Amino acid sequence: MVKLKHIAKACKSKNAGPFHITLDIMFDNPTLFEHVRATGVITAELIASLYGVQAQDVLFTEYPPALAWKATLPRLRPSGSIGDTDIYGAQQHAPLLDIEVPIDIAE
Numbered sequence: 001m002v003k004l005k006h007i008a009k010a011c012k013s014k015n016a017g018p019f020h021i022t023l024d025i026m027f028d029n030p031t032l033f034e035h036v037r038a039t040g041v042i043t044a045e046l047i048a049s050l051y052g053v054q055a056q057d058v059l060f061t062e063y064p065p066a067l068a069w070k071a072t073l074p075r076l077r078p079s080g081s082i083g084d085t086d087i088y089g090a091q092q093h094a095p096l097l098d099i100e101v102p103i104d105i106a107e
Contacts, residue, residue, distance in 0.1 A: 002103060004098070004099040009027050014090055016072050018079040019074060021073055023070070024070050026067060033064070039103060047060065050095040051073055058072070
């Protein structure tokens with residue numbers, strides 16, 4: 001097992017309007033991307049469980065030409081509202097970093 005933070009080129013988040021967050025997981029190695037893709041670990045259901053939303057509320061896109069996955073999900077609090085701790089949504093990617101992928105990085 002290896003954590004996503006050790007193999008992905010980037011995991012990032014940003015606002016997708018005031019009510020949604022977009023998450024990106026990107027690779028720069030096509031072979032590694034395909035190994036991760038073949039595990040089936042990165043799914044809308046996983047994203048939903050990490051962020052406390054319903055899977056049907058996650059717009060999930062796997063995009064092999066860019067070696068990436070993208071997920072858009074509802075924010076738990078609107079951007080800039082009382083109690084919002086990240087107005088730009090730029091620090092919401094942390095739960096992605098510890099996703100465990102069942103591969104050997106020596107492959």
